[in-house]
Amino acid sequence: MSLAEFIDMGGHGIYVWPAYTITFIVLLLNIVFARVRMRDLKRDLKNQQRLMNTQGKSTNSKLVASNESKT
Amino acid sequence: MVWEQEWLIKMLNAIWRWIQKFSSPKYFYNISGRMTPWFGWSCLLLILVGVYAGLVLAPVDYQQGNSYRIIFIHVPSAWMSLFIYIVMAISGAIGLIWRIKLAHVISSSSALIGASFTFLALITGSLWGKPTWGTWWVWDARLTSELILLFLYLGFIALRSAIEDKSSADRATAVLALVGAVNIPIIHYSVTWWNTLHQGTTVARLDGPAIHSSMLIPLLLMALAFKLFYVTIVLMRARSEVLDRERNSSWVQEVIRSS
Numbered sequence A: 001m002s003l004a005e006f007i008d009m010g011g012h013g014i015y016v017w018p019a020y021t022i023t024f025i026v027l028l029l030n031i032v033f034a035r036v037r038m039r040d041l042k043r044d045l046k047n048q049q050r051l052m053n054t055q056g057k058s059t060n061s062k063l064v065a066s067n068e069s070k071t
Numbered sequence B: 001m002v003w004e005q006e007w008l009i010k011m012l013n014a015i016w017r018w019i020q021k022f023s024s025p026k027y028f029y030n031i032s033g034r035m036t037p038w039f040g041w042s043c044l045l046l047i048l049v050g051v052y053a054g055l056v057l058a059p060v061d062y063q064q065g066n067s068y069r070i071i072f073i074h075v076p077s078a079w080m081s082l083f084i085y086i087v088m089a090i091s092g093a094i095g096l097i098w099r100i101k102l103a104h105v106i107s108s109s110s111a112l113i114g115a116s117f118t119f120l121a122l123i124t125g126s127l128w129g130k131p132t133w134g135t136w137w138v139w140d141a142r143l144t145s146e147l148i149l150l151f152l153y154l155g156f157i158a159l160r161s162a163i164e165d166k167s168s169a170d171r172a173t174a175v176l177a178l179v180g181a182v183n184i185p186i187i188h189y190s191v192t193w194w195n196t197l198h199q200g201t202t203v204a205r206l207d208g209p210a211i212h213s214s215m216l217i218p219l220l221l222m223a224l225a226f227k228l229f230y231v232t233i234v235l236m237r238a239r240s241e242v243l244d245r246e247r248n249s250s251w252v253q254e255v256i257r258s259s
Helices: A003-011 A013-055 A058-070 B002-022 B025-057 B066-098 B101-133 B141-162 B166-180 B183-193 B213-245 B250-257
Strands: none
Touching: A003 A013, A003 B066, A013 B025, A013 B066, A013 B101, A013 B213, A013 B250, B002 B025, B025 B066, B025 B101, B025 B213, B025 B250, B066 B101, B066 B141, B066 B166, B066 B183, B066 B213, B101 B141, B101 B166, B101 B213, B141 B166, B141 B183
């Protein structure tokens, strides 16, 4: 069987390939959304923490500096 | 007799302690972080093997030609659409009855991936229906009840985002998930109860699967792969949700500080 025949699938390739493509796009999007949610949340919490540190006593400024150097 | 009772009580205590330990947010966050890569990579491996077996190794169907190859993603998607809804309803009930927050976290983290699989079951079914039945869509019992399932998922997501207070949203969506659960047996038995254009049950039959092993094996591989995919995604999402809900606790502050 040639590659062209395999892709054509006796005329059914136009249904089979889109079905598989859409499926894997939707699955990939789920991974992307889950990762983006975690990344955004961590960034948000990090900013919140930094804000609390700077609002706190000035003795905390060292901690803030060390946090910033890490990121 | 007394000895047996004591043993039973000890065992129930052990189980209860394990549930409490596992549902403690910090423990859950740590252990799920270690488990996720294992689920994710084994899922990828199974998908690669399953797709190869389904598209290349499995023979052509004598009636439907190659279009039947959609079965390897269509049926696992449809199974997952039901399975995830059942998980949502049960964990919603656990959250309502025993007030375990992690149960609500699991429930809400399942909604989007559940909706995705429902959408995929419908769209791949449509792509399979065109060459097989000559139509993209019919309003038969199986297709209509599956479409209702998609609306239930979307309703769940909409209701969640409409209620600001987390614990009110938890309760409202748990009730919605439980009420909507009546649709699950309707979907499952629709092909038996009504005369549908959709074909009848192939795999889960009392007299054994009506499908050759060369087609059954890739189908089961893909079904397992999709189940692992769900577990991976739900753990990833639940971890974010736990961090969000526990954002003011000292262990989350520690996690953020060291990240």
